[in-house]
Amino acid sequence: MSHHYSGPDFGFPHGDARLDFTDLYAFPRPGDASKSILIMNVHPSVGVNPPGPTTDVAFSPEAIYELRIDTNGDNVADIAYRVRFTSSEDGAQTATLRRAEGAQAAGMGDEGQVIVEGVPVSTGTETRVAEAGDYRFFAGWRGDPFFFDVQGALNNLQFTGDDYFADKDVCSIVLEVPNSALGSGKMGLWARTLDGTSGKWVQADRGARSNQTPFLAGEQNAAYLAAEPADDARFVPVFAHALEHAGGYTPAEATRVAGTLLPDVLHYNPTGPAVYPNNGRTLTDDVVDFFLPLLTNGKVTQDKVGPHKDLLAQFPYVGAPHQARATERVAA
Numbered sequence: 001m002s003h004h005y006s007g008p009d010f011g012f013p014h015g016d017a018r019l020d021f022t023d024l025y026a027f028p029r030p031g032d033a034s035k036s037i038l039i040m041n042v043h044p045s046v047g048v049n050p051p052g053p054t055t056d057v058a059f060s061p062e063a064i065y066e067l068r069i070d071t072n073g074d075n076v077a078d079i080a081y082r083v084r085f086t087s088s089e090d091g092a093q094t095a096t097l098r099r100a101e102g103a104q105a106a107g108m109g110d111e112g113q114v115i116v117e118g119v120p121v122s123t124g125t126e127t128r129v130a131e132a133g134d135y136r137f138f139a140g141w142r143g144d145p146f147f148f149d150v151q152g153a154l155n156n157l158q159f160t161g162d163d164y165f166a167d168k169d170v171c172s173i174v175l176e177v178p179n180s181a182l183g184s185g186k187m188g189l190w191a192r193t194l195d196g197t198s199g200k201w202v203q204a205d206r207g208a209r210s211n212q213t214p215f216l217a218g219e220q221n222a223a224y225l226a227a228e229p230a231d232d233a234r235f236v237p238v239f240a241h242a243l244e245h246a247g248g249y250t251p252a253e254a255t256r257v258a259g260t261l262l263p264d265v266l267h268y269n270p271t272g273p274a275v276y277p278n279n280g281r282t283l284t285d286d287v288v289d290f291f292l293p294l295l296t297n298g299k300v301t302q303d304k305v306g307p308h309k310d311l312l313a314q315f316p317y318v319g320a321p322h323q324a325r326a327t328e329r330v331a332a
Contacts, residue, residue: 161304
């Protein structure tokens, strides 16, 4: 399910759909190789446990949404882009984007230099884009670009090509950033959400690579979501156990495959073309058809679903939402 429904039993982290990180994308800007596009999607419009539509309020004002970047290979964030949201009395939301570096980036909080602030969150067909220097920024409801036959997955991996996400929406944070701001060469990317409802920041969700958490984290789900990539070696036995069960791997082979899936970071080098899983991820990369053969040890190779047709050729690249929300208004 990509990273959708990453909480326990295919539910939402901390019981809040707005904290559910779903997908991470990274690719060179089309037509301008000096910039990159980073997309963090959260908040599925429909849940499976409990079933039914989620709230129309796009983002939690008591959360931090964060893109984390490791530039030296130690799986600790050296750069972080952090987004916080405020809600007005009429329900409209605005976003503030900050950039943190070094110890600030590695920590847990909303510190950082403000890049843009007061950006209206888009809830309908209008696309509100903010620009500041070499940056462009968007936040709001979009058509979910992820494609997968969910019912087939729930039916013992008997796939029919029915794309569950074809008419679903998601909340996108899209950032166009100059490559000069991302360090030099290869980097590791991941996303996380922090929940501040308790009065202190608690990591609710995190991830980078597609499908791993719902299918492989098992009873260690909560611990996995709260961990950092630098600590992911401790989850290799957990993933290996799941692979033995799902794919009939021998213990040694399951451990080897699990080791290729962790740490949970998306490697990206903006100087080359993006293709999952070796270099970033585009909106059309078929991540499910990469993951299924690994999960099943080659027994199942595809879910018969392809990329969505509503993607855009320009910023913010993710298609318009299928449903306009009631809070479509300009924030004061």
